Amino acid sequence: MTARKLDGSATAAAIKEELRGRVAALAEQGITPGLGTILVGDDPGSRWYVGGKHKDCAEVGIASIRIDLPETASQEEIEDAVRQLNDDPACTGYIVQLPLPRGRDENRVLGLIDPAKDADGLHPTNLGWLVLGTEAPLPCTPFGIVELLRRHDVQINGAEVVVVGRGVTVGRPLGLLLTRRSENATVTLCHTGTVDLASHVRQADIVVAAAGVPGIITADMVKPGAALLDVGVSRVDGKIAGDLAPDVWDVAGWVSPNPGGVGPMTRAMLLANVVTIAEAQAARRDAKA
Numbered sequence: 001m002t003a004r005k006l007d008g009s010a011t012a013a014a015i016k017e018e019l020r021g022r023v024a025a026l027a028e029q030g031i032t033p034g035l036g037t038i039l040v041g042d043d044p045g046s047r048w049y050v051g052g053k054h055k056d057c058a059e060v061g062i063a064s065i066r067i068d069l070p071e072t073a074s075q076e077e078i079e080d081a082v083r084q085l086n087d088d089p090a091c092t093g094y095i096v097q098l099p100l101p102r103g104r105d106e107n108r109v110l111g112l113i114d115p116a117k118d119a120d121g122l123h124p125t126n127l128g129w130l131v132l133g134t135e136a137p138l139p140c141t142p143f144g145i146v147e148l149l150r151r152h153d154v155q156i157n158g159a160e161v162v163v164v165g166r167g168v169t170v171g172r173p174l175g176l177l178l179t180r181r182s183e184n185a186t187v188t189l190c191h192t193g194t195v196d197l198a199s200h201v202r203q204a205d206i207v208v209a210a211a212g213v214p215g216i217i218t219a220d221m222v223k224p225g226a227a228l229l230d231v232g233v234s235r236v237d238g239k240i241a242g243d244l245a246p247d248v249w250d251v252a253g254w255v256s257p258n259p260g261g262v263g264p265m266t267r268a269m270l271l272a273n274v275v276t277i278a279e280a281q282a283a284r285r286d287a288k289a
């Protein structure tokens with residue numbers, strides 16, 4: 001093993017420590033940020049993630065509001081929960097845990113979220129702001145990836161980045177984030193229609209693997225010294241398997257493992273989005289006073 005670890009768990013802990021300070025400053029102004037979650041159904045993975053988010057909130061001093069609906073909840077009942085959080089002044093920002101059970105219209109639900117309370121940065125308006133380069137809540141996983149690289153001094157400016165996966169939560173918004181002037185990377189977005197994945201990956205200084213195909217990135221595809229981030233999650237024989245084959249550690253310069261990499265960063269950036277929304281509200285309130 002030669003690669004150094006891009007340690008998401010440790011970096012997320014440091015970010016949470018900073019957020020604790022920002023939350024304490026808000027408390028002095030009489031403001032407690034609140035994170036809401038809407039969970040539909042009883043998928044064990046989703047329950048675990050949502051539980052983790054509330055635990056994170058408690059650690060940082062953010063209030064949490066949890067709405068759990070049964071697997072049988074109708075589209076209307078889910079939309080009512082969204083309206084309830086839109087109208088709840090104690091809820092600074094919230095997320096609808098994805099995926100929703102089969103048959104529900106996810107995009108319709110996401111579209112009903114008040115964009116000003118969109119802690120996930122996945123509302124069409126906020127994705128649009130990202131395209132336009134205007135400040136708005138950022139999607140948590142891409143935001144976490146950029147923050148993880150920055151805090152390890154991995155150079156993003158001018159880097160050739162290959163993103164594997166074109167999903168709405170990771171690949172697509174990450175391409176938009178990394179190509180802003182402030183990040184200034186050159187991004188190639190690869191996907192299942194890419195003819196020769198290896199030839200692209202070989203050119204890359206940074207590879208973000210979010211394909212969900214275990215071991216799809218192998219050592220022979222990696223440019224020596226490259227930074228590799230594992231965002232893929234699959235279950236193989238009940239164990240979590242990432243998109244990176246274990247042998248990449250011998251060639252890469254940096255590896256963000258899974259677990260312990262981008263997952264904890266995603267959770268930390270969710271909290272950061274909520275605190276940032278609360279700070280902006282406080283600033284607007286002060287400006288009016």
Ligand SMILES: Nc1nc(=O)c2c([nH]1)NC[C@@H]1CN(c3ccc(C(=O)N[C@@H](CCC(=O)O)C(=O)O)cc3)C=[N+]21
Nearest residue numbers: 049095096097098099120140259260261263264266267
């Ligand atoms: N509206 C919405 N927003 C999301 O951000 C969202 C979502 N829906 N649906 C599901 C995915 C998945 N996701 C993860 C977050 C943290 C870890 C995480 O912290 N994992 C730990 C442990 C993993 C384990 O041991 O099971 C780690 O990577 O170290 C994983 C997965 C957020 N998601």
